[in-house]
Amino acid sequence: QRLLDDAVAAGGKPRIAIAAVESDEVTLYEVANHGIREVHQWTMRGGGKYVGQTNSDVRTSFLRNLGKDIDLQLGDDVPLILGGPGLARDQLMELMRAEGVSRPISSVATSIGGRPAANEVLAEGLAENIMSGHSLVKEIGLLEQVWRRMGTDGAVAYGEAELVLAMQQGAIEMLLITADLLRHEEASIGGRKWPDWLAELDAIGAEWLQCSTEHDSGAQLESFGGAVALLRFKV
Template sequence: MKILKREPTKWRLRIESEDDLWTLSHLARPGLSIGMLGERRDQTTTGEEGGRAKVAERKKMWIRLKIATTEYQAFSELLRVHGLIEEAQFDVGLHHTHIVELRNDVELTAIHAFSQADYELLRQSEKAAQQTNIALAMVETDEIVLFYITPRGLKEGATWTMRGGGKRGDLKQSSGIAATFRSNVIKAVTATLDESTPLLLCGPGHPRDVLLSDMKALGHTRFMKSIATSMAGRAGANELLREGLAGDLLSEYAISKETSLLDEAWTRLSTNGAVAYGPEALAKAMDEGAIEVFLITADLLRNQDQRINGKTWAIWAEGLADIGATMIQCSVDHDAGQQLVGMGGAIALLRYAM
């Protein structure tokens, strides 16, 4: 996210990645206004021309909406924002939908100053602009699955299988067929990835090292690293994030931090350790000043209908600063985030067991 203007009640932003669309989908909530260039049909240009009906002309103009709803799907390249037109050359008061895409400039306006949670989410998005997407290939002898690690999520890409079907443990493949399979995968990866995209080759056993050797032999110069995991497929990808196996390469990515902290929460839960979840337990932990790290989905934090201790989650979370606690706004676009949703959307690592 590139910040073009930042004032207490007005932000002008440039969308530079899919993760920026995710961030904007949480910042652009009902009650705020969003402005950007859009198109409307000018009904004053209809009529007849040469005996034929003339279609109303579409005119590009600056349109500001009072936000009603937003629609965003994970890893899509557009965000739909619906609302009533507040400012435009015509049609003020009518419904309109902005379709926000990469490289669009948007202007968010609030009646009151943006919240601290919004500032933090914007700061993280600005920082993530310096982080590149990383390709992750989970390698087995007869199957290779390509994932993309973004600062906020884990996206599954292509899958290649040696036989184009399910695995059969009793079917032996000759080394020649295996080499052809790897060669085809390398061609596909080369066509799919930009030369500057780092590639991690992971999985159990030696197939990942063989694939790495083949790629180097073919002259690939991108950053590539072989990392051992005990599992293959998506489970292995989650292991890489959870255990921090990529080292410094992913250490500053939000997805890596969230996955690691949530895994610590699940470990404490299994041992009756210093952890709390559920509105009642969390409110008690807040009152006692026991919360050290509070993890909550960005959706729940901005939900105006859900309550904790008689307050919205956003208002309640403002008290975390008073007890020296850290709040992490989690994405649900990875497996650990989905587990958090299953736990109610919020959990806290405590300073001591309660």
């Protein structure tokens, strides 16, 4: 557990890695506070590092070799999550263990492969033993809560008029804002610069969180003007 905690606490380098595993393709992503970055992709379909016929022996060799590559790509203390819709992720984990890879590894089922699999791991809080405590997981979890409330006409606010009214009524519990909007010198709300307006949240016992747009939920936040709020009650 200490190894996981240290990996989560480490700064300036990838804190967690997610490999989206399919039977003939694996994509490795780094997860840091700023978002998700693709590191490398291996494929058996041609154009990648390992190419061959998709029989079981070749697939096993493919997974064994890329397992070694994945281990070399990552720092010693970076936990690895293997996600995907099939059984190849479990086979990859077994092969990596057989090769002596000792880093924390978790295998979780996702409904799809590729980058959407990495986003699903984050959005659904899969592999909680590794992901818990990671700031990006908290951020995405809060944004997913916003989208769920929007779908059920729940206590949420977005757009200048709604946010200003929610502030006036003390209804804001958590405000989520993109880093780009916060840094924009000309951006304002209620006739005030965003940093000045956010400073008033303390007076109503509210919090705010700066969000990355380098993941699906953050990109969706941009489409709502770059700021949304979870409310204590509807306004």
